[in-house]
């Protein structure tokens with residue numbers, strides 16, 4: 154991390170921004186619903202039973218679109234990309250996706266890295282019982298990081314998961330890089 158002091162994400166509470174009115178739960182401008190990890194595991198299993206080859210791409214793509222859309226709602230933060238990205242990652246953490254932090258952010262490349270533990274996808278992948286061999290499984294998460302940063306930077310980036318708790322690594326580590334042209 155080249156000795157650079159990493160700024161902390163600004164402190165705020167996602168829970169304080171949740172509002173329930175007449176059966177509609179909202180977080181800022183978006184309606185949200187609570188989904189148990191068992192429900193997500195069922196979704197994973199149903200897709201696996203019908204089209205196992207699409208899982209990796211479908212969940213990445215779904216995350217990517219969500220990341221893009223979330224960034225659109227945070228447009229006013231775009232003038233400070235690192236702060237905006239940290240805010241987004243903090244929101245991801247507080248939304249219960251898992252414990253994660255930005256470990257580096259270099260706007261000049263651009264490149265960012267993240268390190269997470271107890272992420273919901275790698276946790277529920279064990280119970281979903283669909284993967285026959287060790288692998289990285291946090292496709293929705295890496296899609297979200299890539300989609301968010303692509304819009305934020307106005308440049309297509311991709312996110313790869315280099316290590317994953319699901320395959321026995323100490324943590325899930327992600328790297329976000331420009332899309333190869």
Ligand SMILES: [Zn+2]
Pocket residue numbers: 272275289290291314316317318319324325326
């Ligand atoms: Zn992982």
